[in-house]
Amino acid sequence: MKLNLRPLFSALSFTTATLVVSLSAQSAIAADVKITPLGSMEGEFCQLDRAMILQDPDGTRLLYDPGRTVAGADDKRLGKIDAVLVSHMHGDHVGDKHISDIGKGECKDTKFPVNALPNTSAASIAHAKGAKIITGSEMPKFFATKLKALGGDPKNSQLVRFGASTKVGGITITTVPAAHSNGISGHMIGGELGKMLDASGLTAYAGPPTGYVITFSNGLVTYLSGDTGITAEQETVVGDHYKAKLVVINIGDTFTTGPKEAAWVVNKLIKPESIIPSHANQPSTAGGKIIEGTRLALFKEQSEAAVHVPLSGRTMSFDGSGKCTEGCS
Numbered sequence: 001m002k003l004n005l006r007p008l009f010s011a012l013s014f015t016t017a018t019l020v021v022s023l024s025a026q027s028a029i030a031a032d033v034k035i036t037p038l039g040s041m042e043g044e045f046c047q048l049d050r051a052m053i054l055q056d057p058d059g060t061r062l063l064y065d066p067g068r069t070v071a072g073a074d075d076k077r078l079g080k081i082d083a084v085l086v087s088h089m090h091g092d093h094v095g096d097k098h099i100s101d102i103g104k105g106e107c108k109d110t111k112f113p114v115n116a117l118p119n120t121s122a123a124s125i126a127h128a129k130g131a132k133i134i135t136g137s138e139m140p141k142f143f144a145t146k147l148k149a150l151g152g153d154p155k156n157s158q159l160v161r162f163g164a165s166t167k168v169g170g171i172t173i174t175t176v177p178a179a180h181s182n183g184i185s186g187h188m189i190g191g192e193l194g195k196m197l198d199a200s201g202l203t204a205y206a207g208p209p210t211g212y213v214i215t216f217s218n219g220l221v222t223y224l225s226g227d228t229g230i231t232a233e234q235e236t237v238v239g240d241h242y243k244a245k246l247v248v249i250n251i252g253d254t255f256t257t258g259p260k261e262a263a264w265v266v267n268k269l270i271k272p273e274s275i276i277p278s279h280a281n282q283p284s285t286a287g288g289k290i291i292e293g294t295r296l297a298l299f300k301e302q303s304e305a306a307v308h309v310p311l312s313g314r315t316m317s318f319d320g321s322g323k324c325t326e327g328c329s
Contacts, residue, residue, distance in 0.1 A: 031218045031319070032057065032218065032317035032319055032326070033054065033056060033057065033220050033222070033246075033317065033319075034054075034055040034316070035055075035310075035315065035317075036313065036314070036315045037051070037052050037276075037310035038052065038053060038066075039311075039313070040069040040103050041105060041106070041107055041109075042103065042104050042312055043287075044106075044107055044283075044284075044285045044286070044288065044312055045107075045280065045284040045285045045309055045312070046069075046107035046110055046285075047107060048068050048069060048092055048281075049067075049310065050067040050092060050279060051066045052064045052310065053078070054214065054216075054222070056170045056217050056218075057217055057218050058170040060171050061080055061082050062081075062082065062083050062085055062168070062214070063081045063083070063125065064084075064085045064212075064224055065093040065094075066093075066095045066098075066122050067093050067098075068092055068097055068099065069312070070098060070099075071099050071100060071101050071102060072116070072121065072125070073124050073125045073129065074128075078129070081125065081129040081131045082131055083126075083131050083132040083134050083173075084122050084126045084133045084134070085173070086133065086139065087178065087209060087212070087224070087225075087226025087227065088139075088178070088180060088181075088182040088210065088226055088227060089182055090181075090227070091185070091188075093226070094121065094122045095116050095121020095122050095124075096116055096121075096185070096187065097114055097116055098114050098116055098121055100114050106283070108283055117187050117190070118146075118187065118194070119150060120188060123143055123150060126147065126152075126156065127147055132158050133156060133157045134158055134160055135159065135160075135175075135210070136160055136208075136210040137175075137182065137206060137207025137208050137209070138206050138207035139206050139207065140158060141157075142188075144156075160174060161175065162174075162175055162177060170216065171214060171217065172215040176212065176213055176223075176233055176237050177211070177237075178228035178231065179209075179228050180209040180226065180227040180228050180229070180255075180256065182206045182207060183203025183204060183206060184205075185198070186198035186202075186203070189204060209226055209227060210226055211223065213244060220319070220320045220322060221242050221243060221245055222248065223238045223246070223247045223249075223270065223272070224248045225247070225249040225257075225278075226250070227255060229261070230257060230261055230265055234265050234270055235269035235270070238270050239270040244272055245273045245274070245321055245322025246272055246273065246274050246322045247270055247272045247275045248277075249266060249276075249277060250277075250278050251277045251279060251296065251299045252280055252282075252295065255279075255281070259295040259298040260298065263302035263303045266305060267302075267303065267305075272305050273306070274306045274323065274328075275303055276307075276308050276310050277296055277299055277300075280296050281295070285309065288311055288329065296309065306323075308324055309329045311329060
C-alpha cells in the first residue's frame, strides 16, 4: 500500500509560506519609527500642542519639546523615556506650566493649571524617568543645574553642537540652526536674579535656539524644526546634506513661519516624503477633522508632500523612506 504524501507536503509548504509572509510583515512593522503626539485633547490637534514621542525600532524613546500638554512626569502616555529634546527655552516648549490630565472635548477648553517652575517640565520629566536631556547652545548648563536641584545627575544634561552629533540607543541626534529667540525668563531662574530680570523686562542668555535632525536605526532621517523662520540651512544642511524624508515643522505665524512660508520651505528647500505640522497656535481640528479656514487647512492645501495631522494620542508609523505605513490621517 502506497501513501500519497503530496497533499501533506503541499499543506506544509503553504503553512511555511504563510508563516514566512507573516514574520516578514511583523519584521517590517517592527522596523518602523513610531511617532505619538502628546497634545492637550485626546484625538485633536490643539493650539499649544508641541510634544511628541519618537520611538526607534530598537525601542529607544525620545520626548520632543514637552511644553504644556504633557501632564508632568506622571502622564500615563509617557512610559519609558530615554532622552528629552528641547529646541529652546520658551515656556510652551520647555514647559512652564501644564495640563493636570489629558482632556477630552474641544480644544478651546484647554487649561494649564499646574505650575512647573522653576524646574520646568522638561527637567522634571527627565529626572523622574532617569533620562538624558540633549540640547545645544548654552542650554545644557541650565538643565544640569535643574537636574542637580532635583537630586539628579547633572551629567545627564548633555550638549550637541551644530554640525556634531551624539547617540542615544540606535538614534543619532544633531542640532541645526533655527531663526528665533531663546531667552530664559526670570521665573525659570528664581531667586533674586530671577526677580531682577523680570523687573527689568529682560531674559537670561541661552544661546541661539535649535532644530534637530534625527537619524533612526531604520535609516529614516527626520527634521524637527523647533520654532524657526526660514533659514538657508533648511536647504543646505537639512535637505542637501542630511536629506530629511520626514519633517515636523511649525506653521503658527507671528512667532514662527506661517503656513505659506512653511509650505514653501518643505516644497522648495527640503522636499521630504512626509510632513507633520506643529505649533499651529489655534484649534486646528474638531472631531479629528481639519477645521476649514485654519492655518492647518492652508498648509495642507499648499504642501506638495503628504501632510499627516498630529492627533493627540494617535501613533503614526514611518518606514526608512519617510512613508507613513500605519496610523496616519
